[in-house]
Amino acid sequence: MSTTFPAYLISKTEDGQSTDLCTISTDDLMDGDVTVKVEYSALNYKDGLALTGKAPVVRRFPLVPGIDFAGEVISSENSQFKSGDRVVLNGFGVGEVHSGGFAGIARVKGDWLVSLPEAFTARQAMAIGTAGYTAMLCVMALESHGLTPDAGDILVTGAAGGVGSVAVSLLARSGYRVFAATGRPEEQDYLTGLGASEIVDRHEFSGKAKPLSRERWAGAIDVAGGNTLANVLSQMNYGGAVAACGLAESMDLPTSVAPFILRGASLLGVDSVMAPLEKREQAWRRLEKELDLDLLERMTVEIGFDGLPEAAEQILAGKVRGRTVVKIPD
Numbered sequence: 001m002s003t004t005f006p007a008y009l010i011s012k013t014e015d016g017q018s019t020d021l022c023t024i025s026t027d028d029l030m031d032g033d034v035t036v037k038v039e040y041s042a043l044n045y046k047d048g049l050a051l052t053g054k055a056p057v058v059r060r061f062p063l064v065p066g067i068d069f070a071g072e073v074i075s076s077e078n079s080q081f082k083s084g085d086r087v088v089l090n091g092f093g094v095g096e097v098h099s100g101g102f103a104g105i106a107r108v109k110g111d112w113l114v115s116l117p118e119a120f121t122a123r124q125a126m127a128i129g130t131a132g133y134t135a136m137l138c139v140m141a142l143e144s145h146g147l148t149p150d151a152g153d154i155l156v157t158g159a160a161g162g163v164g165s166v167a168v169s170l171l172a173r174s175g176y177r178v179f180a181a182t183g184r185p186e187e188q189d190y191l192t193g194l195g196a197s198e199i200v201d202r203h204e205f206s207g208k209a210k211p212l213s214r215e216r217w218a219g220a221i222d223v224a225g226g227n228t229l230a231n232v233l234s235q236m237n238y239g240g241a242v243a244a245c246g247l248a249e250s251m252d253l254p255t256s257v258a259p260f261i262l263r264g265a266s267l268l269g270v271d272s273v274m275a276p277l278e279k280r281e282q283a284w285r286r287l288e289k290e291l292d293l294d295l296l297e298r299m300t301v302e303i304g305f306d307g308l309p310e311a312a313e314q315i316l317a318g319k320v321r322g323r324t325v326v327k328i329p330d
């Protein structure tokens with residue numbers, strides 16, 4: 001029996017795509033072996049690109065956007081999940097090539113789901129969302145490189161954004177001295193409240209990078225790419241490492257080999273979308289233990305379903321602070 005529910009639907013048009021808030025039915029969903037009642041979703045940078053059509057994130061039409069969601073299993077043909085289970089989903093092409101979380105109901109492959117950690121409500125899981133889980137993947141990448149708090153200062157770019165806010169709070173709690181790079185000096189109190197030791201003006205990193213500059217960072221988490229990442233690389237201490245996950249400034253990387261061959265710096269790529277299940281579960285377990293839920297609440301804003309189009313424009317304009325959760329209507 002089919003059920004109807006509200007959803008955003010992105011359709012192809014002659015000159016691009018259109019995004020509409022409408023009512024669809026379970027018959028409109030794509031194939032999958034687990035059906036989930038979505039309670040919360042979140043607005044990520046990629047969702048902003050998908051909803052506005054400013055980059056070709058959506059590659060199958062018509063499609064429900066929303067790259068992550070948390071909720072309760074309604075029905076399952078997958079042996080790992082049963083009706084009533086609490087689950088969370090990040091990535092795997094959901095919201096890009098498979099209908100996602102901006103809808104009352106989602107149908108996905110059970111292999112893409114992670115059990116919702118007991119410590120979190122659906123809202124908290126989405127306050128973390130893909131951005132927060134990616135921040136943890138970045139921390140794990142730096143640790144795998146051997147980074148420890150006594151190695152020196154750590155830089156987080158895009159610090160007032162979603163990945164940045166969670167990264168600052170996780171690193172500070174682990175004892176790192178965190179420098180938060182932001183273009184929003186008015187967020188100084190917010191960032192020091194999350195644990196940043198120093199605030200750095202992001203414009204220090206926006207000019208053309210020299211091959212090498214003064215050594216400043218034992219490690220860094222970069223969400224910007226472009227000149228920012230090139231400058232950060234040129235400032236790495238001998239043997240330092242940058243975990244790079246984003247392109248908020250640019251997809252380009254105008255750097256040279258100098259940081260790698262003269263300072264032994266490492267560039268660690270971080271992808272959350274196709275990360276293997278074991279790594280995802282490890283990241284969620286660590287978030288459960290290490291993320292301060294009071295700080296998480298401080299970085300979270302909740303919006304209603306109809307607020308998504310406006311919030312999508314805001315996140316692309318770099319005006320969204322921290323994380324935005326979306327309450328999905330019943």
Ligand code: NDP
Nearest residue numbers: 045134158159160161162163182183246247248249271272
């Ligand atoms: P947000 O929009 O929440 O944060 C991005 C932040 O980057 C902004 O808040 C701003 O921070 C900073 N920024 C924006 N424009 C520029 C610019 N031109 N130069 C330097 N800094 C800039 O996005 P998210 O935190 O959700 O995502 C950040 C990036 O990471 C995105 O590119 C996203 O696509 C990517 N990402 C990648 C994932 C992966 O799997 N690899 C997963 C999740 C995200 P401030 O105002 O403090 O300067």
